[in-house]
Amino acid sequence: MVIGSAMIAFLLLGLAAPLGRRRPAVAGLVHLACLPPSLLLLALGLMHLAAPPGTPPQIITLPLGLPGLAGHWRLDRLSAFFLLVVNLPAVLAGLYGLGYAPHLPRPGRVAPFLPLFLLGMNGVLLADDAFSFLLAWEFMSLTSWLLVVADDGNPEAGKAGLTYLSMAAFGGFCLLAAFALMAADGGSFDFALLRAHPGGGGGVLAVLLVLLGTGSKAGMVPLHPWLPLAHPAAPSHASALMSGVMTKVALYGLIRILFDLQPVLGWQWGFALMLLGAATALTGVFYALMQRDLKVLLAYSTVENVGLILVALGLAAAFRAYDQPALAALALVAALYHVLNHSLIKSLLFLGAGAVVSATGERDINRLGGLLNRMPVTGACFLAGACAISALPPLNGFVSEWLVFQSLFHAPSLSHWAMRFGVPVVGVALALAAAFAAVCFVRAFGTVFLGRPRSAAAAAAREAPLSLQLAQVVPAALCLGLGIFPVLVSGGLASVVAPLLRVRLPTALLGWPWLSPIAPGAGSYSALMLLLTGVALAITTVLVVHHFGSQRTRRAPVWDCGTPCALPEAQYSADSFSQPLRRVFGRPLLAARELIDMPAPGDTAPARFRLEIRDPLWDGLYARLIRLVNRLADRVNRLQSLTVRHYLLMMFWTLVAGLVIVAVRPPL
Amino acid sequence: MIPLLWGILHTLLVVAAAPWATGLTRRVKARLQGRRGASCWQPYRDLWRLLQKDSVIADSASWLFHITPYVVFVAVWLAATILPTLTTDMIMTPAADLIALVALLGVARFFTALAGLDAGTAFGGLGASREMFIASLGEPAMLMVTFSLSVLAHTTSPAHLVEFVLAGHVGLEVSVGLAMGALLMVALAESGRIPIDNPATHLELTMVHEAMVLEYSGRHLALMEAAAMMRQLLFLSLIICLFLPWGIARPGDAAPWLLVGLAAWIAKVAALSVVLAAYESWIAKMRLFRIADFLGGALLLALLATIFLYVSEAL
Amino acid sequence: MAHTPFAYNLAHLIGATVLMMGFGLLYQRRMTAVIRTYALQAMALALAAAWQAAIQDAPHLYATALIILLFKGMAVPAALQWLVRRLGIHRTVETALGIGPTLMAGVGLVALSIVLVMPMDIAATAITRESVALAMSVVLLGLLMMITRRNAVTQVVGFMSLENGLLLAAVGAHGMPLVVELSIAFSVLVAMALFGIFFFRIRERFDSLELSYLETSRGDSQ
Incomplete structure (x- = not known):
């Protein structure tokens, strides 16, 4: 009931927003209006999590959806946890948008889609049948795509x-096929x-398709x-929201299917996921390390964390x-903690x-610098985020990394040699x-916020307005809180994991x-003790230094x-x-080349340094794929200008082929 | 009560002993090079003198520059406090295992590098960039050493590792040897010693750590220097704790054991410092890009240590 | 985990030193350092042989140890150093594959040999799996060195390190009858190989010792 009203509020907001698209102030108001439903869903998720263990999930069936198939919606602990993950940043984004959206080049193209985007993401979390799930999933993809192309002045x-659209279409198609296979095996689209119906999982192909579908969305x-x-284009x-939240919704899909709907999976899938994750983490952080565009850097860092x-x-x-459920629970808790x-x-870093960007108009970090003096709040919050994502204690990033390493360190007890060497x-x-993540964020924070300004825009920067500051201070404080009380958080997560793994x-x-x-005796960590002792x-240090040493400080060139x-x-x-x-x-790895263009002798022009970085994966896989598709499209194009006789011929052959397949197919 | 007392005593001990270990290394090195060298207590006088001087801070520096020396010093001190050297019976020992210890050192490094970038100079940036480059390979190697030890002893806590070794559960394993080799290589890199970095250099282009703290002076520099000394002592203690733990007292041992532990620790630190000085006199500094091979080698060594465990485990 | 007696552990530790020197050979970039590392590997091997002699109570292995020490630990490295100096061979090692990737490949080979010996079921009193794995790794690393290093001298060093691996396996086996003879035979073989290069290079030199040639390509030693 409450969920429904929140969802309808999102829908109405999205539909009503275009009415005021001529006035920028309306965009801010729409963002403000997103806050109550988000807060409501957030509270709902928290309440469900706080309920005593064994509380049954809430199930609602609505007469929506395919004919003969009602729409099933369900709130269990996993969904409740992800409601938290989605709506906390959503609240922050709404708060931020209040001050930020009116200054966008085209606020009218952003405001309507943000609530709809939130609707889609929340819908994915609550869906309890394949049709509703896919509907919400595609809704999420579509609205986020509209947010990406919101700035139509930018080629x-x-x-x-x-x-993005082609990749989203690919992912959606994979999921559709996966659900079809699972339904064929398990008898229904209903989760x-x-x-x-354990065991009826649609087989290897279904799992592979799920991996491709959710993996493509998660990066x-x-x-x-x-x-x-x-x-970064949005x-x-x-x-x-896209980087911090939508990737997590994709991971929710993966967890929901692999750990809830498909409870029998060979270790090989775990092994494959592990290797893919490791490759993802390394690739992501390595590209992040080479980027100059602050937002692209953050997006690549998302890829790294998804890998983890x-x-x-x-x-x-x-x-x-x-069959080691305790360690499985540890690893799953680690994953959810990191989620x-x-x-x-x-969210914190992107908001920062x-x-x-709005203070300087610059995204190239080589043209920024010295912002910590001019934007102290943003700078301090960004520093907290950078420390947290570099997994420095006592912040939260370290706890989840610690848990991941602890579960990894116990994995050699698995007896297959591939696992043991892998x-x-x-x-x-x-x-x-x-380690690279730490380098990456020293580099990012150091060039953007420290040193001397490298451009006039950076020298003239002003601190962000209050709503933007507030939207950064809150997550920064939460990062500290989630880091200091790891026992509390992981205890909550253990209750999320318990129904899935039965331990x-x-x-x-x-x-x-x-x-x-x-x-x-196997290793412990206490952020609170570290913090207090620290x-x-x-x-002690300050007292000793100031008592025995000089207290004077001079400023000098x-x-x-x-x-x-x-x-x-x-610099x-x-x-x-x-x-x-x-x-x-x-x-x-990147075919990085440093080129120096020297002017001809006698020419007084300066020599120029250029840096070329290519993505071998793009060149090797996607560029080829695109060429192949284009060539195929050219071929298929010819089909458009055939005679009627040819079309009839094709229909005839298709019919015959279909009949032959029916004839030779083994009876069910 | 006893663990709390030992904890506080240990906290004071590590900070008091760190300059001595550095002074000893310097003195032995000087003797090996045919000089008389300053006394082992010289670093204390240096630090004291630095404390008395005014601190000069660059115009372009931000507030981060002011707090970094304190953050760095406290992070390293905290790490050194937690690592058991005399007894495993300390209140703080379970607060951080080896992974957290690596991360605490990471905090110190993170902030030192940021301070290097803060004043907006070329040398500061150079030092920060190189330090993070070195750490990006050294830190994984240390984590992998932790990995192989935890596969062996099923724990990442240093105190329990000490107890595991002292209880005689581990003999002369190949893996332990390999892990120790890897840790020695990492220790050289992380405490800024010779084949990687030269603590005595002030030649601009070869500096790493020195370049980062170039803009510091007075009490701030004293803290940075003291943190560097403590970091070196920490690594010596880490090697002792993980691979040569004999003499460390355990919970339940009587108080006199602590004196034995103290004597053993001092002797071992002194011995390792002498070895370090000898090694530094014997070897030449490496080119920067050779460091990738060196530390990559340490990383692979630690990986080999884990792999070799499987063979001996299967026996 | 089963306890292995101290004697075996020390033997394995020495074997691991031999293996590490094998990695050292792949890691070094300068020719003199490669030869020095090889000498260290041979000395470690001699130590392994001596230790086996002590624990197996087999005096003939002392002879093997001595031969290895004198011949491979001292004579051959000295000869190689002389060769490098005399022939003016490049000081740096020429690699067909970078140092980092070679080391990684080396770790992969070690993992492979461990996987191979894991299912072996030999009683711990004979050759233990660990020493077989060590010896096999040394052999594979020697092969790796031969294929990833271009220069003839480094190839010979690779071959000799491969042979060290075989000897490591041989001295570790109880009651291996022909270890002494084997080591001598291998040593002779290596000597032949060394002289082979030497004569080859000398002939090459003599062919090009014409004044005109020297004027056009001074200092070209390849």
Whole structure:
């Protein structure tokens, strides 16, 4: 009932918004009006999670949908958790949009679609039959596509939109086929019947299609190239939702199908997911490290984090296949924890990037700098986000990473040799990805917020308006909160996982503040203790230093070994920062080339440095695919100008072929 | 009560002993190079003198520059506090396992690198870029060492690792040897010692750590220097704790054992410092891009350590 | 985990040192360093042989150890160093595959040999699986070195390191009768190979010792 009213509110908002498209202020109001339904759904999710274990899921059947098939909607713990993941950033985005949307170039093209986008995402979470699920899924894809192409003055957005649309169509088609196979095997499109029919999973092909369908939406390598194009093209608060939330909805689909509807899966799928996740994490972070565009950088970092979550999901699947439910629960809790963390952190970072872009008009980080002095709140929040995503304690990013590593470290107990040798390699990949993420965010924060301004726009930047600041402070505080009380959060997550794996993960075997999920002696972590001790040590340090040492501070021109250079170009830029890693890994992996265009002798023009980075995956796979499709399309084009006789001939042959198939098919 | 007491004592011990270990290394190195060298206590005098001086901060620096020395110092101190060196019976030991320890050092590095970028100079950026490059390979290698030890002992907690080894569950394993090799290589890199970085250099183009703290002076520099010394001691202690834990007291041991632990720790730190000094005198500094091979080698060594466990495990 | 006695553990540790030196050979970039690493590998092998002699109570293995130490640990490296100096061979190792990828391939080969020995069911008193895995890894690394390093001298070093792997397996096996003879035979073979290159290079030199040739391509040693 409550859910329904929230959903209808989104729908009405979306439909009503175009009425005021001429006035920018209306766009802000629409965003404000998104807050109550989002908050409502958020509260609902929290309430369902707080309910005692064993509370049955709420089920509603509506007379909507295909003829003979009612629309089934269901709220269980998994959906409730994801309602939290979706609507928390949605609230932030609404708050942010209040101050941000009226200043967009075309606010009238954004405002109607944001509530509809939220409607689609929430619908996916609540759907309990294949038809409703796909309907909501496609709705989500379509509205997000409209947000991507909202800025019609930008040709890049058009290209991004086209790529995104084709990829979304591919993913939707895969899911459609997967559900068809599952329904053929399990007898129904209704999730409840599929769940009651274990073993009828549609086989290998169905799982593969699910993986492709959800993976393409989540940004799994090699289906990721649309993501860094599409996410940054949307307005920043929509980017935050797409990157922070929509990828999580895709992962929800994966979890729902693999762990709820398809409870029997071989360890091979876990292994494959793990390897794909590791590849995704490494690829994502490595591209992020090379980007100059702040929003593209953040989008690639999303790819990395999705990879980390996929690794944890793969581990969970493998543990479950080997009948080790406790470790499976650990891995699944780790995955969900990271889902929550990443949705918050990435929203925070995208909102911060949006504030920077609207203050300076620059997305190229090589033209920014020194913003921490001019935008202290945005800078501090972005720093918190950067620390959290680089997995630094005591923030939340570290907890989920810790949990993923803990479950990974126990995976060599799985007896197949492929697992035993694969797991350490995945461990290396994850460890590298984590370290690269820290490099990436030192680079991003350092070039954008520290140093001296590299352009006039950066020098003239002003702090963002209050609603934008508020929308950043809240998630930054939540990042700290989710990091300091890991036992609480993972306890909640254990109750989400318990119905899926039929085992409840103990989160604090050592007692309350110590996160120790495996065994009392197997390694523990306590952010609260670290923080308290750290504060005590910090106070001691400050007291000692100020008591025994000089307290005076002088401001002076920068020293720089005695030879300071006043030109801001003399600072390290983002490209120079990543040069060592680019030189070691970039050449083989990205075909990175550094070119110096020297003028002819006698010419006084300056020499120019150029950096070329290509995506081998795009060149090798997608460019070829596009060429192939174009060639096929040319061929098929000829069909348009045939004579009537030819068309009749084709129909005849199709009919005959169909009849032959029916004739030779084995009887059911 | 006892764990709390030991915890506080240990906290003070690590911060007090760090300059001594650095001074010892410097002195041995000087002797090996035919110089007399300053006394082992010289670093204390240096730090004291730096504390007395005013701090000069660049105009272009932000508030991050002010707080970084404190953040860095506290993060390293915290890490050093948690790692058991004398006894495993300390209140803070379960607060962080090896993964968290690596991450705490990561905090210190993250902020040092940001401070290097803050003033907007070429050298600061150079140092930050190189430091993060080195760390991007060194940190995974350390995590992989943790991985192989945890496969062996089913724990990532240093205290339980110590107890596992002291209980005699582990002999002369090939994997342990390989893991130790990897950790030694990482320790050289992470504490900024010679084949990777030269702590004594002030030649602009070879600096890594020195370049990042170039703009610091006075008490801020003192904190950064002290953090670097403590980091070096931390790595020595880590090697001792994971691979040479004999002498570390365990819960239930009587108080005199702690003195044994202290004596053993001092002896081991001194021995490792001498070895470090000798190694530094013997080897030449590496080119920057060779470091990728060196630390990549450490990473692969740690990976091999895990793989080799499977063979001996199957015996 | 089953306990293996100290003797075997130490033997394996020495074997692991031999293996590490095999990785060291792949890691080094300078010719002199490669030869020095090879000498260290041979010394580790000699130590392995001596230790096996002690624990197996087989005095003839001491002879093997001595031969390995004197011949492969000292004479051959010295000869190679002399050769490098005398023939003015490039100081740097020429690689067909970068250092990083080679090392990764090496780890892959070690993993492969471990997978191969895992199902072997030999009683722990004879050759243990670990030492077989070690020896096989050393052999494979030697082969890897031969195919990824271009220069003739590095190829010879690769071959000799391969042979070290075989010897490691041989000394680890109880009651292997012909270890001494085997080591001598291999040593002779290596000597032949060395002299082969030497004579080949000398002939090449003599062919090109004409004044006119030297004027056009000075310092070209390849």
